[in-house]
Amino acid sequence: MDQHASDAIGRPDLIDLGGGLVCLRFETLKVVSALAAVRRLIETGTVRPGDTVIDSSSGVYAHALALACHRYGLRCHIVGSTTVDPTLRAQLDILGVRLEQMASTDDLRLDQNRRVRRVREIIAAHPDYHWMRQYHDPVHYLGYREVAETLRREVSGDLTLVCGVGTGVSSGALGTYLREGDPDTRMVGVQPFGSVTFASDGVPDRDIIIAGIGSAIPFGNVDHALYDTVHWTGFDAALSGTVDLLRRHAVFAGLSSGAAYLAARWERAHDPARTVVFVAADTGHRYTDSVFARHREATAVEDLKPLDIADTAELRLPWARMEWRRAGPPRQARFDRSA
Incomplete structure (x- = not known):
């Protein structure tokens, strides 16, 4: 029996879609990452119970960190993207998170830079x-080891992993x-x-930049040398x-799941x-109007x-x-760890 809701929310489902295609489905991807990171810090x-942790998020990590803080008795402060929707805002408020949400902008670079x-x-x-x-500390890798071990037990044969890059943590x-x-x-x-x-920053998408799998600033947790192939998908x-x-x-x-699929x-x-x-x-709830409708x-x-390019x-x-x-990384994605 689970001891906290975060266990159930963070545990992924493996779904065999047939024809050699398998879906690793999360309710909220970054819960396993946030839980393991907070546990290691404690x-x-x-950090100690009662301390405050803080980060920037476009939404999914905010929810994950809120759950980890609820479980381990920490205070949580989030500087949120314009993409944090009313449903998530209400959950964060009830979970005791202090949320500062940036004013609306169509410029992702401006949004991310302002948050940081x-x-x-x-x-x-x-x-x-x-x-x-979350963008730069490799402590966020830890939670995915058990997920990788489950994949190896449950899925046979030579594997190809397809995943949104985002902060670089989940796929990395x-x-x-x-590969171990x-x-x-x-x-x-x-x-x-x-x-x-x-290096797709010179090709803007007129409809949307898919939140969570791209970035307007370099991320230290992205290891470009891990990737064999890259797909870029528009809205x-x-x-x-x-x-x-x-x-x-x-x-x-x-939406990022549809791109990966x-x-x-x-x-x-x-x-x-x-x-x-x-x-x-993640689930499709926040895309009801923008995608499914x-x-x-x-x-x-x-x-x-x-x-093919x-x-x-x-x-x-x-x-x-x-x-x-x-x-290795393109010029604009090189992260300066001394900064």
């Missing part, structure tokens, strides 16, 4: 607060731990257009994948000897295919794919 004496700047201001005023640094940790048992595990990262992480392609995932497989998941279908079709596991990071706009996924200068909407070949 074990090492870095505000966190630094708060830390300067409250040096006793602990900054979780799962790929790292899976099988160095030939392939890693496929999924990115939106407009993200600096894999329209991701919407089509998200709708098809629900219609074909009854999996109600978010689309990439996973392509990778499986072009390398049928491998089992492809893709990560569905527009399901009639979806293109049949069979009619979509990525533009050899250089990021060739990136084009609505969907592109490149063999990254475990190369």
Whole structure:
């Protein structure tokens, strides 16, 4: 029996979709990461019950950290993105989180920079607060080891992991731990257009930058040399994948999950000897109006295919794919740890 709701919320489901395609479905992806990180900080004496931890979040990590703080008796302060919706705001409020939400903006770079700047201001005023640094502190890798071990037990054969990149933690940790048992595990990262992480920042998406899988600033937890292949998906392609995932497989998941599903279908079709596991990071509830209500706009996924490119200068909407070949970061994604 679980001792706290975070155990149930954080535990992923493995769903065999058939044809060598497996969905690793989370209710909220980052719960396992936040729980393990907070537990380690308490074990090492870095924080104690009653202390305050703080971080910036576009939504999913805010919920995860709130649950971890509730479980371990910490106070939680979140500087939130404009994408934090009313449902999440209400949950955070009831869980005792202090939320500062940034004013609305269409500029993701401005939103992320403002949030980080505000966190630094708060830390300067409250040096006793602990900054979780989900973007840069590798302590967030720890929670995914058990998930990787479950994958290895439950899924046979040569694996390809398809996952939104985001902060680099979930895909990086799962790929790292899976490769401890099988160095030939392939890693496929999924990115939106407009993200600096894999150099698509020069190709803005007029509809949306998919929250959670891209970035306007460099992230220290992204290890570019882990990734064999990268897919960039625009909003329209991701919407089509998200709708098809629900219609074909009854999996109600978010927009980044639809993007990962689309990439996973392509990778499986072009390398049928491998089992492809893709990560569905969250449920579809916050996309009811922006995605699912527009399901009639979806293109049949069979009619979509990525533009195969050899250089990021060739990136084009609505969907592109490149063999990254475990190369290092592009110039704009290099993270300065001394800063």
